[in-house]
Amino acid sequence: DAKTTQPPSMDCAEGRAANLPCNHSTISGNEYVYWYRQIHSQGPQYIIHGLKNNETNEMASLIITEDRKSSTLILPHATLRDTAVYYCIVRISNFGNEKLTFGTGTRLTIIP
């Protein structure tokens, strides 16, 4: 699976949009971009994933650049409960490969 690069930490004001970047310049054509977050002492929570089109769900939006070498996770109206470590993961999603390779993630702190 391709490697990802994320900033180690970010702050965002409560109520503002939080934009978390991820670089995956070596991504291949059959690799998906997944985002998870982990609140202290809890299991990772699935947020969203995509292949090449932008995706939106009730939690967030995922913007993938046209060349697929980077992406941005957007939390539209950040709340204090969004404070967590956010992991961007690139994964070959096909028959048999269920492995997720976690990096160090971005520690997002929402400021009141």
Next chain:
Amino acid sequence: DAGVTQSPTHLIKTRGQQVTLRCSPKSGHDTVSWYQQALGQGPQFIFQYYEEEERQRGNFPDRFSGHQFPNYSSELNVNALLLGDSALYLCASSHFVVAGNTIYFGEGSWLTVV
């Protein structure tokens, strides 16, 4: 719809002992994976089970073994515990054949080895 459930939530073991952790996958899921997360680190993939067989394995010694039952639930066994095995053990489940599928995690089992 129950998500991924794990038991026990916390346990303390002595060096050299053996431990068994349990996991029930999310409804409709047939694949279970296990991860180890040491304090301050990201989760590390241990292995994956599908159709009661180990399909993928990460860089973990043979002291780590597992089992999957016909109802898709799974166990993680760790023998000859070391202090370094103290960690959060996470179970994840998914549906095996769907490309671009989603993997869901349980809340984990905290293991402390003393």
